[in-house]
Amino acid sequence: VQLQASGGGLVQAGGSLRLSCVTSGRTFSGYVVGWFRQAPGKDREFVAAIKWSSRHTTYGDSVKGRFTISRDNAENTVNLQMNNLKPADTAIYYCAAGRRIITSSQTNANQYDYWGQGTLVTVSS
Secondary structure, eight states, X not given: OEEEEEOXXXXXXXXXXXXXXXXXXXXXXXXXXXXXXXXXXXXXXXXXXXXXXXXXXXXXXXXXXXXXXXXXXXXXXXXXXXXXXXXXXXEEEEEEEEESOOGGGTTOGGGOOEEOOOEEEEEEO
């Protein structure tokens, strides 16, 4: 299983970025794909997750209403559209996948078995 995250960069506050996580190596039916982020000196934080089959989504409180997670069928890709970015959103963003993670556990990084390499998002004020 491979997860390849991309799309990070430098953006001004209020701007937008779109992160992509390309999945490969297996069928992801029954899996949850999530995004986490980690800022320097801080713990890894849950951002959003999507169930592969049902497309049910879950969001962290700090990004609700600004970020949208979606799945692209044709390209086996999970996207994270980030709008109205704030300096506090600056972090390395990681995508991850785990099998049959119940909704209440999707915020827990330990539930995910596979991780991508991370992509850096920097939001300037």
